Amino acid sequence: MPFADRLNNVETSAIRELFKLLGKPGIISFAGGFPDSAMFDVEGIKEAVNAALAQDPGAALQYGATEGYNPLREQLAAFMAGKGVKDLAPEGLIVTTGSQQALDLIGKTLIGPGDKVIVEAPTFLATIQCFRLYGADVISAPIDANGVQTDVLEKLIAEHKPKFVYLIPTFGNPSGTLLGLERRKKVLELAIKYQTLIVEDDPYGDLYFNEAPPPSILALSSQVPGSRDWLAHCGTMSKVLSPGLRVGWMVAPPELLAKATMCKQFSDAHTSTFAQATAAQYLKAGRMPATLAHVRKVYAERAQAMGNALRKDLGDAIEFVQPQGGLFVWARLTGAGGKVKDGNELARRAIEKGVAFVPGAPFYANNPDLSTLRLSFATADVAKIEEGIGRLGQAI
Structure with missing residues (x-):
């Protein structure tokens, strides 16, 4: 088949490929990035479905408007107001089919061949x-342990002049x-100084364990005049309500929202109105x-259990930093005592012991750290976590 040349730049997801190995009976998986389906508010979703109908x-x-079902846009604006984004009107956001579509629309509207884009190392x-x-x-x-190193980020922005x-x-x-x-x-100040768009992806911000995190970059933009003109924010219901609804949203400058809406018309016309009405209710x-x-x-509880078991x-x-929110432990193998230092090698050994995780290398756009790995504590209970990490200890 004469496929498009752009497909030469990508390959299938290493994580999706790993899932093919997980059919082995009795395997304990820390590989997925899914929320635990046992915690979905099924009764609440049933009530919302019935109310929508x-x-x-x-x-x-x-069929509905490409920009989104207006009652949901109103509810999302109110939801964001509760998180410190006080000046967001419903027309200031569009509803997307998960935040993944929002990111795709940003790529589709802004990136041309050879354009520079800066991401964290590692990233999604x-x-x-x-x-x-x-x-x-x-x-x-x-x-580092406190997120992107903004001093280095500034040098990269100045050197490469990225699209975003x-x-x-x-x-x-x-x-x-x-x-x-x-x-x-500082990120907001850099956006203004270099007139560079910042894309804030926020799927996990509501999943904090003890203290609430700092306000989102979007919420803080009100303190840095002019920064909202250089900021896009992507949110989702997938990690807190249900991934199956595929409800996300994007807040962005009006001209970017308009272009994204136009491109969305070409791809799916609109996000499922039934899913949107359910989320709104x-x-x-x-x-x-x-x-x-x-x-x-x-x-x-699960994050703490995983940290304790790893230690x-x-x-x-x-070595790892104990997570204070989200779904993952990000770790680095030290090789101490002659133990395995390569994440890919440990992944192979771990599967043989009946436990799975994702090696860290695919999360790097450049120069991957082969000693890294990602472990999700979301879908295993404390007993399974302790058993699975015990197996990992045998594999290393």
């Missing part, structure tokens, strides 16, 4: 693939890091705070 079935089941694998599909030269900005900078500042995937308040403000019913409180408590069973053969 009872109150306006024609709108819920019919699918965005590397997405941006490369549109021809981007993807450049990595280093992170893509960040996951709050409990990022895969790193789990939390960008500090002063660095968030769920938010309207006020069930989200209780749902978030529950998942935060469960994930906090117990792998000791100085592994």
